[in-house]
Amino acid sequence: MSIADHELAVAAAQAGAAVVRSRYGTALPRVLKTGGDFATAADVEAEQAILGVLAEAHPDDAVVAEESGRTGTGDNGRTWLVDPLCGTLNFAARTMLASVNVALRSGPDVAVAASADPFADEVFWTDGSAAYVRGAGTDERLVPSAESTLVDLNLDPPFPNRDVFLAARMLTDEGFIEQFRPRVVSTSLAVAWVAAGRRAAYVTDRHDLRNSVHFAAGIALCQAAGCVISGLDGEPLRAGGDGLVVAADERTHTALLTLIRKQRS
Incomplete structure (x- = not known):
């Protein structure tokens, strides 16, 4: 019997999370990338564990993975986006803030997705119609909330929009200080937390996030949960677009866009 796509995404994310959890605190050889970035053996x-789960269920699907790149042709219109360990620097520094992201693009859209927290043993997932968190075998509906006033800002370089927007400048803006409290988790786990009501918002100025292995799962979760989502310019996310502002509600989203436009002017 075939497994539903959302359950496959959950199973794949859990397989990756199990590896990440087992390798925490162990000696980890590093593979250097460009710009000082690196991957670890974890x-x-x-990623190998995730790809194994996906290939067993759907060997004809294409995969775009953080470490191994693209495999498969995608002739059937299905492409999995895989980030096996988001928050590698945290993980390597023995900080338990990381996530494992798996998303399925079918045609132009990503709807089915899972983002696993290896250390809280939680999986945030969506089937495209609603979003949930699974813990101890129980699913709970995700409900966004701005009550905490906590806003996660991505402060990791590069900063492609620094001439018109820099997240670090927002930290010293009196308007931001009056309304919000900053947090820096340095992993896309924080995007899932917006869907779950654990963060009021998340802001980054990275490029082309709709097609990103890092962010596709979190964006799909937030869309299904009913969050307010746009680029830095307030327009809908688009291929090649700049940045992401995801907020629990319209009021928070509007306030953040106002602060961003102050920098642009």
Whole structure:
């Protein structure tokens, strides 16, 4: 019997999370990338575990994975986006803030997705119609909330929009200080937390996030949960667009866009 796509995404994310959890605190050889970025053996092994789960269920699907790149032709219109360990620097520094992201693009859209927290043993997932968190075998509906006033800002370089927007400048803006409290988790786990009501918002100026292995799962979760989502310019996310502002409600989203436009002017 075939497994539903959302359950496959959950199973794949859990397989990757199990590897990440088992490798925490162990000696981890590093693979250097460009710009000082790196992957660890845990990234590679977790990705292999995820790809194994996906290939067993749907060997004809294409995959775009953080470490191994693209495999498969995608002739059937299905492409999995896989980030086996988001928050590698945290993980390597023995900080338990990381996530494992798996999303399925069918045609132009990503709807089915899962983002696993290896250390809280939680999986945030969506089937495209609603979003949930699974813990101890129980699913709970995700409900966004701005009550905490906590806003996660991505402060990791590069900063492609620094001439018109820099997240670090927002930290010193009196308007931001009056309304929000900053947090820096340095992993896309924080995007899932907006869907779950654990963060009021998340802001980054990275490029082309709709097609990103890092962010596709979190964006799909937030869309299904009913969050307010746009680029830095307030327009809908688009291929090649700049940045992401995801908020629990319209009021928070509007306030953040106002602060961003102050920098642009």
